[in-house]
Amino acid sequence: MFISAKNIFKNYGSTQALSDISFEVNKNELFGFIGPDGAGKTTLFRILTTLLLADKGSATINGWDVVNDFKTIRNNVGYMPGRFSLYQDLSVEENLTFFATIFGTTIEENYDLIRDIYVQIEPFKKRLAGKLSGGMKQKLALSCALIHAPELLVLDEPTTGVDAVSRKEFWEMLRNLRDKGITIIVSTPYMDEASLCDRVALMQNGKIMQIDTPQHIVGEFPRKLYAVRSSNMYSLKDDLLHFPEQHSVHLFGQYLHFTAREREADILGLRHYLEGKNHQNIIIEAIEPGIEDCFIELMTENSASNEN
Amino acid sequence: MKRFWGFVIKEFYHIFRDKRTMLILFGMPVVQMLLFGFVVTNEIKDIKIAILDYSKDNVTRELSHKILSSGYFVLDQYLDNSGQIEAAFRKGNVKEVVVFEPGFAEKVHKLGKANVQILADASDANTANLISNYTSAIVMDYVRKLNVNVITPMQIIPEVRMMYNEQLKGVYMFVPGIMAMILLLISALLTSISIVREKELGTMEILLVSPLKPIQIIIGKVTPYVLLSFINAGVIILLGNLVFGMPVQGSTILLLAECILFIILALSLGIFISTSTNSQQTAMFMSMFALMLPTILLSGFIFPIANMPLILQALCQLMPPRWFIVIVKNIMLKGTGFYYIWFETLILVLMTCFFIFLSYKKFKIRLE
Known part of the structure; x- marks a missing residue:
């Protein structure tokens, strides 16, 4: 096991940020923490990077304890915080040189590792970091986190606020880095990015709901999922919620995702029911569930079990 | 060591690229010096x-x-x-x-x-x-x-001579005070702000997760300001001499050495302030109010300490500028050597050690 965390708890005053977090990450794995804002991802990452102390529980990285061996960890981990945390008044090149220097290395020494990423921003190396676009800032930040050839890369929401094209590029870079032997843990609020990870942990309210490969998580979705659409989406949602056999109804873009209490829904019955409510152009299709569907399903299950 | 210098170079970039910092660093001393020199005066004229x-x-x-x-x-x-x-x-x-x-x-x-x-x-x-x-x-x-021709039976004629400041020039009084104030304010203000700014911008998070030791971060932050404040001290002495005719009777080297000591004390105060707060605003207010007012009021800069109520006199002894002003006056006006100011110097050294120790203890190696 490269990273192993056991029963981590963390409170901020009376707010519970993390509750009983346990997980393991293998060497050379791209591991994702997926969850909305406030799920506890940043707190967890700060504990792993030795910036915060957990109230309870323990964690090791490559066998180093996050409390006792914090100095060793700080030498061997590349950390990219959620907020852009480079020096805005320093140029691209100066930032990179600075981080290389404080980690006791040079750009040349580890140029191989960052080359693919750095060539994209190299034309702007004299530009101040504060004047870069969002995507380029992230590439620079990644370069800086990588410059000392860390064994573990910790990336806190690296794609938040970045355009779709840059996000795609960014994930490709991460997979390349993993292929070069770097273990990566990354957090993201975007559910669609889960499928790009080797394994993911779904987080909500300071708890991990499930850990598995994205394929497994999707495969374990307990019901058949339908995308439903009609000319009057607003009343459609209301009507679906009142359909006697409904289990869940959620808006996904232009469709409503619908599951029935039974594994499979009675599509014909549903269509009749909706026609009876004066809906036109009704479309009902069976679809493959995404991570987001699984996430919502897990959330509903959890809150139901909490209430009981 | 290479890490440390990398850090210092980065600090110089910050300073030279920020117009506000440059203005405070080099504009403020000259303006304050001229303002105080010309405006604040209790000489009687016209x-x-x-x-x-x-x-x-x-x-x-x-x-x-x-x-x-x-x-x-x-x-x-x-x-x-x-x-x-x-x-x-x-x-x-x-x-x-x-x-x-x-x-x-x-x-x-x-x-x-x-x-x-x-x-x-x-x-x-x-x-x-x-x-x-x-x-x-x-x-x-x-x-x-x-009454020149009248012989009075008995006469006592006091012959008054004002030692060290024959013409009772106000400037002689103010230059040491302004020097103390400017060095203290600028050094403490700028270091505290520059450290807290790293906290505010989140870069401190990355610095902490790097192999840099806290002491390297602190000293790296302070080194550029020691150099720049030292230049400032030189400018003040030079301005005092050229514009106001303030002499340096004693050893200039001793004077500059004492200035460096005082600058380091001021910087350690700045670090201490920065370890106590997380926002630039608070750091600024703390530097301004906690340092400026006491420097002006309780250091003997304008108001003689001997005339204050006992409790305030005791408070004055805790003010670093109170001792620095004595040192500067001794060297500049009386031309005394180290032998006469060792006690004041010792107090400044002790204060410096105290604040550095305190800051080192308070400097957090984690985020909370």
Whole structure:
């Protein structure tokens, strides 16, 4: 096991940020923490990077304890915080040189590792970091986190606020880095990015709901999922919620995702029911569930079990 | 060591690229120095007075002339009756009214005694006190010259000499104080802000998750400011000398060495402030209020410590500038060597150690 965390708890005053977090990450794995804002991802990452102390529980990285061996960890981990945390008044090149220097290395020494990423921003190396676009800032930040050839890369929401094209590029870079032997843990609020990870942990309210490969998580979705659409989406949602056999109804873009209490829904019955409510152009299709569907399903299950 | 210098170079980039920092660093000392040097002064010069002369004879005319030609006073107006005195003061221009009684010359010659009344506007007590003393002295001097030929049975004549500041120049008093204030303010303000800024921008998070030791971060932050503040100290001494004629009687090297000590003390204070807060605003307010007011009020810079209530006197002893000002005055004005200021120096050294130790203890290797 490269990273192993056991029963981590963390409170901020009376707010519970993390509750009983346990997980393991293998060497050379791209591991994702997926969850909305406030799920506890940043707190967890700060504990792993030795910036915060957990109230309870323990964690090791490559066998180093996050409390006792914090100095060793700080030498061997590349950390990219959620907020852009480079020096805005320093140029691209100066930032990179600075981080290389404080980690006791040079750009040349580890140029191989960052080359693919750095060539994209190299034309702007004299530009101040504060004047870069969002995507380029992230590439620079990644370069800086990588410059000392860390064994573990910790990336806190690296794609938040970045355009779709840059996000795609960014994930490709991460997979390349993993292929070069770097273990990566990354957090993201975007559910669609889960499928790009080797394994993911779904987080909500300071708890991990499930850990598995994205394929497994999707495969374990307990019901058949339908995308439903009609000319009057607003009343459609209301009507679906009142359909006697409904289990869940959620808006996904232009469709409503619908599951029935039974594994499979009675599509014909549903269509009749909706026609009876004066809906036109009704479309009902069976679809493959995404991570987001699984996430919502897990959330509903959890809150139901909490209430009981 | 290479890591450390990398850090220092980065700090220099920050300083040279931020116009505000540069302005505070190099604009403020010059402006404050000139402002204090020219504006804040308690020398008496060209005070406007009015004269109410009921007598208008040769003696009163001579006396008036003597007062007005002293350089301290200029005539604003002659008054005709006592009713105008109040009005003259109320208008605010006139700070003093000199009243000669009727038949002044006659009384002086026949009775050997005449009265002159000096009315001063004491809404500004210090000035009123000073100008009435000056006027009395001029009158006394006149009387003494009248009596040159008369032999008084017994005479005691005080011969006054103002050591170290013969002309009682205000600047001599202010330069050491301004130096203390500027060095303390700029050093403490800029370091505390620059450290807290890293916390605010989140870069401190990355610095912490790097192999840099806290002591390297702190010293790396401070080193550029030691150099720049030292240049500042030189500029202040030079300005004092060239513009205000402030001498450096003692050893310049000793003076500069003491300046470095004081700068380091101020920087350690700045670090201490930065470890106590997470926002630039608070750091700024703390530096301004916690350092500026005490420096001005409790350091003996403007108000003599010996005249304060005991409890404030005790408080003064805790103010770093109070000791630095003594050192600077000793070296610049009296030209004393280290032998006479070792005690003050020792106190500054101890204060520095105290704050560095405290900051080191308070510096967090984690985020909370």
